[in-house]
Amino acid sequence: MDHNALKKAAAEAALAFIEPGMVIGVGTGSTVNYFIDALASRKDDLRGAVASSEATAARLREHGIPVLDLNNVDELPIYVDGADEVNAHREMIKGGGGALTREKIIAAVARKFICVVDESKKVQRLGGFPLPVEVIPMARSHVARRLAALGGQPKYREGFVTDNGNVILDVHRLDVSRPLKLEEQLNSITGVVTNGLFALRPADLVLIATSQGVERY
Numbered sequence: 001m002d003h004n005a006l007k008k009a010a011a012e013a014a015l016a017f018i019e020p021g022m023v024i025g026v027g028t029g030s031t032v033n034y035f036i037d038a039l040a041s042r043k044d045d046l047r048g049a050v051a052s053s054e055a056t057a058a059r060l061r062e063h064g065i066p067v068l069d070l071n072n073v074d075e076l077p078i079y080v081d082g083a084d085e086v087n088a089h090r091e092m093i094k095g096g097g098g099a100l101t102r103e104k105i106i107a108a109v110a111r112k113f114i115c116v117v118d119e120s121k122k123v124q125r126l127g128g129f130p131l132p133v134e135v136i137p138m139a140r141s142h143v144a145r146r147l148a149a150l151g152g153q154p155k156y157r158e159g160f161v162t163d164n165g166n167v168i169l170d171v172h173r174l175d176v177s178r179p180l181k182l183e184e185q186l187n188s189i190t191g192v193v194t195n196g197l198f199a200l201r202p203a204d205l206v207l208i209a210t211s212q213g214v215e216r217y
């Protein structure tokens with residue numbers, strides 16, 4: 001099975017968690033796009049969705065699914081999103097699509113974070129995927145120097161502006177052996193908006209598609 005078929009299988013498995021009347025959080029990326037397309041068949045069950053990016057909001061609207069402002073939502077029982085890497089503790093690196101800040105906000109509010117991935121995303125140790133860091137534009141050089149002092153090799157994602165008007169540094173070769181500590185350390189650099197480590201708030205459930213079927217942990 002190719003990656004896309006596995007992404008679709010993982011995404012569709014998340015539909016089983018939807019209950020009538022729910023507002024759900026919806027992440028960003030190619031795996032989540034399969035989820036959104038499948039969600040169209042359940043749209044009458046939903047009160048609406050909160051989107052982690054403008055791209056996701058547009059796709060939800062195309063399917064006639066109401067997109068709600070998170071500030072007007074009291075309860076978010078589930079949040080479905082992909083990941084660039086996930087380990088056995090359900091800690092993740094996210095932000096390959098650049099939506100990490102809104103993803104982290106929705107994950108913070110949601111009761112249950114369901115991570116949907118194909119088996120290529122499962123890793124023993126996080127850090128093979130360059131860690132995305134969203135930065136206020138005027139702080140780019142300052143933050144890059146601080147990241148280099150931590151042993152990373154930051155690369156400016158040229159030509160990319162986040163939905164929040166900021167820039168992304170993709171950090172190669174960072175030591176991610178202590179994800180919780182590193183997440184806090186990166187958050188404390190002035191000018192950093194968010195980093196793509198999801199260790200302080202890991203997923204609650206991972207649905208991982210393999211050629212043998214969708215497994216969960």
Ligand SMILES: O=C(CO)[C@H](O)[C@H](O)COP(=O)(O)O
Pocket residue numbers: 027028029030031032081082083084093094095096097098099100103
């Ligand atoms: O964090 C993300 C976007 O910011 C995505 O979840 C992550 O990049 C995985 O994307 P895909 O499902 O396309 O492989």
